[in-house]
Amino acid sequence: MMKGAHFPAAAAAFALLALATIHLVSASDPSSLQDFCVALKPNETAVFVNGKVCKDPKLVTANDFFFFGLQNPGNTSGPLGSRVTPVNVEQIGGLNTLGISLARIDYAPYGLNPPHTHPRGSEILVVMEGTLLVGFVTSNPENRLITKVLNAGDVFVFPVGLIHFQFNIGKGKAVAFAGLSSQNPGLIIIANNVFGSTPPINLDVLTKAFQVDNNVVQYLQKQFWYDNN
Known part of the structure; x- marks a missing residue:
């Protein structure tokens, strides 16, 4: 009986926690x-x-x-x-x-x-x-x-x-x-942020992340990344 008596309270607490979690996830x-x-x-x-x-x-x-x-x-x-x-x-x-x-x-x-x-x-x-x-x-x-x-x-x-x-x-x-x-x-423009950051992201990081040669990354980092906003 003692254990059973605690179940409604535990269930209510769990429900409140679930509702709070849903609220936080959906918040803007x-x-x-x-x-x-x-x-x-x-x-x-x-x-x-x-x-x-x-x-x-x-x-x-x-x-x-x-x-x-x-x-x-x-x-x-x-x-x-x-x-x-x-x-x-x-x-x-x-x-x-x-x-x-x-x-x-x-x-x-x-x-x-x-x-x-x-x-x-x-x-x-x-x-x-x-x-x-x-x-x-x-x-x-x-x-x-x-x-x-x-x-x-x-x-x-x-x-x-x-x-x-x-x-x-x-x-x-x-x-x-x-x-x-x-x-x-x-706003995060993918190419601008990855290849046009200040200071530049480490060359080895981008080479490994995109699985390309260093020259490709260096070429992309030298481009003028235009902002259309």
Whole structure:
């Protein structure tokens, strides 16, 4: 009887632990504890909250929640043939603590938004114009490519943290808009970060990791890794 009496308490504790674990795994940006927390630049006097300091709510205006310019195409003349125009907390202070952001991506013919990840946010992409080949790669051990050809009006989702890309396979330009589940989703462009880091990653590390000759790694490290943001 004594042992049995402890079982309900142990089961309840286990259930609470499981629920807490699920909550932590599924968490993204912190929930706001106030109507808004318009971000201020660090040199202005304010209270530090959720990674950005807050503007006095009495001084907030409509412009703190406004961005102008997404109607304008991005310059796609660079080597990648694409341009990302982000609208995150750096562009709209009112996004602070709200857990969302936006981006416009323009693609020249054959333009590429190269393999990259967003460590803090999932992405939902809607194609407004053109034809895009998109895809993401699942995590180890499968490393499976999930890929699709999208046309105007199509929507595709890239899960948080997974490597993904978009490639314009149409004959004309392409335009897409992306929503992200973070005010600051972050960006890791795989080639840039691996071969263009400062200081460079040790040559032996990259040679062994990619199983190629030293000359190949040295060649890649000497390239100019273009940032399309």
